[in-house]
Amino acid sequence: MIERDAFSADAHRYLDGEPFRELEGGEFAAADRLVAEAREYAERLPVLDPTLDEAVMAAVRRRAPVRRRGGLAWLLAPRTVRVRPVWVGALAAAAALVLWLAPRAPAPAVQGAVAVRPVADTVYVRFELAAPTARTVSVAGSFNGWQVGALVMARDSSGLWSATAALPVGEHRYEFVVDSTRWVPDPTAHAQVDDGFGGRNSVIVVGPKGLVRS
């Protein structure tokens, strides 16, 4: 670069709005001209077309729901919905579904502590039921042939029963079975359907990317 084409340190201070001592001849004019040209350039710039907004929104709607926790964390972190079914009475039960996406492998002992990778066709679903006075609890559903005892839930010291099943993509129906005799729908489910026997089945929908409605 030719030396005379560069601004002096004082000219830069002037352009930065800082105190300066003195400028060489013509530098005031050169500095002011640069600022004026930048201002005119800015005024001539077009604005971005607002139709961009709708294009973005159309794209993000196709991508919803948003990942909540970043990276793969949203795959690791269970989503729990707790309710208190009104029918249970003395059981004072609360049901919960915990859902996450994982490869076909044994369920982790510690929630969120297992390394997972997305698998398109399998979502692990963790069922929970708080039923301190129950002797046995299991989950029967369309994914296990409605067999009582096919998915037995384990009880912890607080009376929380839990079990995990790998469910394929699609819609499934299920109920809790308490003490091998009481069939209990999950009132937290987004939909309940007639079971054909005067009761209601709960519905869970498993999407190809773990997008689940329960």
Place this chain on the structure above:
Amino acid sequence: MIHGLGSVQPSDGTVVRQVLAGDVEQYRILVERYRSEFGRYAIASVGDGDAAQDAMQEAFIRAFDALATCREPERFGAWFFRILTNQCRNAVARRRDTVPVEDLNPPGSDRADQDLERGELGAALEAALDRLTPEQREAFVMKHVDGRSYEEMAELLGVGVDALKMRVHRARDAMRAMMGALR
């Protein structure tokens, strides 16, 4: 920063939390807000309106996909700006891959000559901008086209004030030399 007059606008943090909670439509607030806020920067950085539009759109979609990683939702703007900056740099690189730098707006080119003949002061500046490095161009545009303070620039770019001053100074020197050659 005031976004809109006569109505209360939700903060970035509020909007981000609403979107993360599943209200995707709220994302439009951020799109409108920052399309307006950073639109001029995008066009001036890329040097092409259509390419800037594409870069801005891609930046918003990438930001949506990564929204849960925005650790400070109240500072969504600065976080988004860095995504936008990367997209603008990619757009500039694509332009330079397809159009030789010397052909973008060369001194004596028809476009530069026509602009100068029309007496448009900004034409020489636009031609010179094409010849800056991406970092110099970003810094010059933020300082002299967007009119931002060094502190604002540091906030948006995550770069120290001293380093930004250096970029702007070098950009000015290069601009002065190139614009002198254009006249």
